[in-house]
Amino acid sequence: MNPGAVAGFEYFASTKLGKQYLLEHAEKGFSLEGSVVKDLNIVASEEGSASANGIDITFGLGNDVGSAAGAYTSSYVIGLSSCNQKINRS
Structure with missing residues (x-):
């Protein structure tokens, strides 16, 4: 776990x-x-508007193959490919 990222x-x-x-x-x-x-x-207490429209997000830490360690978010519409945003800390 990365305390700074948390x-x-x-x-x-x-x-x-x-x-x-x-x-x-x-x-x-x-x-x-x-x-x-x-x-x-x-x-x-209720489902969010984006979630209700099939848009989900994930958050994570780690290494992608061939890239530096960093934090990332990923959002996608169910049934479509994901659109990832990678944030590298230097």
């Missing part, structure tokens, strides 16, 4: 924009409780 993600999620983004893409019942940002607690 902290960065939690700081993003704790912003108004970050919380809105996550809830728009969340399935009903999704929850996120911070380990770095102690007062972070997001709960989706």
